[in-house]
Amino acid sequence: MSHLIGEFDCKLDTKGRMVLPAALKRQMPEVEQSGLVINRGFEKHLVVYPRGEWDKITARLAKLNQYVARNRKFIRDFTRGATELTLDSAGRVLLPKSLLEYAGIEADIVLSCQFNKIEVWSKDAYNQLWEDDEDDDFAALAEEVMGGNLAAEEDE
Numbered sequence: 001m002s003h004l005i006g007e008f009d010c011k012l013d014t015k016g017r018m019v020l021p022a023a024l025k026r027q028m029p030e031v032e033q034s035g036l037v038i039n040r041g042f043e044k045h046l047v048v049y050p051r052g053e054w055d056k057i058t059a060r061l062a063k064l065n066q067y068v069a070r071n072r073k074f075i076r077d078f079t080r081g082a083t084e085l086t087l088d089s090a091g092r093v094l095l096p097k098s099l100l101e102y103a104g105i106e107a108d109i110v111l112s113c114q115f116n117k118i119e120v121w122s123k124d125a126y127n128q129l130w131e132d133d134e135d136d137d138f139a140a141l142a143e144e145v146m147g148g149n150l151a152a153e154e155d156e
Contacts, residue, residue: 004028004113009123012107016100017092024111024118025091032087038099038120039082046095046103046120048085053116095120 008021025031028050037054041047049057061078064071081102085093095105108123121129 002027003115004118006111006113008111010109010111012095012100012105012109013092016095016097017088018095018109019090019092020087021111024113027113035087036085036093037082038085038095039078040080040099040102041119044103044125045122046099046105048111048118048120049116051084054082 004024004027006021006023006027008024010018010021012018020031030052031050034051036048037051038046038048058079061075064075066072066075081096081099083096083099085095087093100106103120103122104125105120105122110121110123110126112119112121112126
């Protein structure tokens with residue numbers, strides 16, 4: 001799978017269903033057969049994975065030593081609320097009510113693609129991310145995060 005790209009404003013209907021944007025659906029042709037998985041994000045948002053990507057992540061989790069308490073806690077926390085999503089005939093997915101409540105999502109949402117996953121934010125919370133951003137010098141952040149020898153490594 002190539003990396004997902006885009007940012008999409010969407011609305012949930014009264015039943016908590018979302019129409020998967022056509023531009024996003026085109027990037028994931030396997031979704032109609034294999035489905036999606038949604039779960040809690042690290043912040044107060046949700047994360048949607050194409051099923052194949054979810055399977056890769058859980059395969060890595062399965063390799064963690066289950067006799068280590070922190071590993072068990074992380075696995076439990078990471079997979080808490082994970083739910084399979086399938087597209088209905090109208091191209092909609094039903095988002096679980098418990099996950100919507102966790103993320104504070106009511107109707108207006110933003111889908112933000114992040115490589116192999118899609119973050120699902122309430123529109124207000126997503127906009128607040130940028131308002132609260134203390135590190136507003138993007139060039140300095142880019143240098144800090146990406147400025148090492150990354151370019152030299154890519155040329156090799």
